[in-house]
Amino acid sequence: MKKIIIYTGLLAGLVTMVLFTSCKEEIDPVVEDLEFNRAFSPVGVEAIISNTTTVTLTWSSVKNADHYLVELYDGATASGTLIHSAEVPASEESQVGYSYVMPAGDTQFSARIKAISSLSGVEESKWTIVAFKTDPENLFQGYDTYMSAMNACIVQWEPGVTATSLLLVSGATETPYNLTSEDLALGGKQITGLANGIYEIRLMNGNFVRGRTNVVIEVMCCWAPVKISRLRWMLFRQEE
Template identity: 30%
Template sequence: MKTKYIVRGLIATLLLAFSISSCESYNEELLDGLGNTREFSPIGLTAIIRSQTTVELNWTVKEGENNYVVEFSADDPEFKTIFKTVNVTANQLPIRVALEGETTYSIRVKAVTPGLEDSKWSVITATTLAEQIFLASVDGDIEAKQVTLRWTPNSNVTQIVVNPGAITHVITPAEKASGIAVVTGLTGETSYTADLFNGTKKRGNKAFTTAIDIGNGILVKTTDNLIQKINDAASGAVLVLEQGDYTAQSGIVTLNKSITLRGLRSYSKPLVKLNFVLGAGASNFSLIDLDLDGTGLTDPAAVSNGLITFTGASAIFGDVLISGCKVHDVAKALVYGNASLAKVKSFTVENTIVKNVNTTASADFIDFRLTYVADIVIKNSTFDTCSTGRDFVRVDAGTGLTGTGLTTNVLIDSCTLYQVSNTVAPKRILYVRFVSNASIVRNTLITSTTAIYTNQSGTTMPTFSKNYYSGAPSFMDATIAANKIDASGTTADPQFTNPAGGDFTIKNQTMIDNKIGDPRWR
């Protein structure tokens, strides 16, 4: 019995001691709050990397605190060497501090108030990305066999390395001062990456594709008859159009051969007013760096149903491409395929701005019905006020093709969609009914539309990643019947510069950092 009471007594004593200790800790904090001699350490400290090498710092401001000291140490968690010190007031938060690239910074913040001892440090780390001091290219910088590269003048830089080929250009003192250098020895129509160095430290990175080296291409001038040039060209020919206005020769061009039409200069796109009907034999067809105007175009034969129309039962088509173009004021579809048992390997739209296309609601925007398409790829492009009252991508279950082991794949990547498929009764971005289908939508910004992705049982649930919506609530509205929503999506205002004027430059820093939408607007 005595042993039992002794044990109980010990337990009670320990609990009492713990309780007193807790009360003393609480009272100490309370007394500090009432008459402390030292400032409290900042809490809620966050560090976000913005624009590659700028860190945005924020923390919770305590009433009465106004002044802070921020110290940065580069690749040095013990703060043996202070890289930078910044004095901050509460009303300056959040602050952004420019740092060097590819460095892990230890960052500490303390509160400073006259009459009180400085607070203890609050510490956080942040790792910057590769520095980017390359400036945007201007018209004429990228040629077929050389490139002019620009960076912030008087920056500490020593050499440029261009790959593939490890082409090294040593920067002269004059080039360093001006921030301009020309790298030669390149090949036309080739994708390159240029890295700017100071010694071994990278200070900039730029991807570019060299312009066309005409070579065996056929140069077309505004004084030529464009339609005749197209008709006379051999299968597989590349017609290279000088800048200028070609709309004097307008109409519907029927093709039974592979051909490429492209502008000579990507920054000065030739203005063309043609629609194209592709028949058997037109295996590969490309439109590159053109300004394609559909204003007033009609087809008396009623064969053309948009910018590009596939015809020919059982015809086999290869790759069809629209790249680097401006497409506008086309009354019907961007592409239309209703040729029975015909097959298309791929249809791709990239680096293109499309405006006021499919405005008469007589078809869908990308419209494959009896014609099978294996891959639809839509990337790095902007779609402005297109397909009002109709669907964006439509792929039907073509008789004799669907259910035979074929699959249609749709990819929408890094695009900006504004007022697309907008109507009171929700239209669909993905109206895909081919029996075997798969869709991916990622890094895309959709705004100002009542559209949904799909409400079709035959459309396989799309895969979504890093998509943003503004004024487009239906994409995430599970109350709409049969609606297949993007549960991972984010609603946020992109802060467009002037959408009514076609300027979709975004000011929302989070979207910029996350690389959302058409890259040209970031």
């Protein structure tokens, strides 16, 4: 009876060892590094506005990224006009950031970002898109625009800003006046040859409006200048 029990125990032990060995051989080794054929898209993307028109984009670092492509667009869907593009180096920090001064305030823009992998054979990631709107601005605020002579006016705005032209609007008529580097540095321009009327003046940066103001041009029997400014004096000196 004891021999039968012993033989039975030995047999059960052998079967258990065989099953354990068989199961052990079928278990896959632990995978420490998963391999992907495409880089991960940036996540945690945020757009923060400062100084009215400066946008700072931030996002979480992507593992094994060599650099990132950043594109900025007019409009909220990254399908409008491309305004700016840049390559941003990868960072060892947990967050990556990029700042750019947008062309105008109070305007809807968007950005899209993708990661370019440092690993051979790994495709670039898909785009991540974020929409943002710059803060309202009026670069004429705090500066005078006024009739300076018969059929003429002086327009003043914040010196040193980026702009391309003044657009004078009277009814359905729109007349552009290009700005020189001297105009921009001075922050002002004298416009002559204006017909009598009420004008809306827009400070333009390409197609973007950076400020609006108004001026009235009218006939005065005994006209005399009501303001003498440093700008007007400099403009008159340039004409001499």
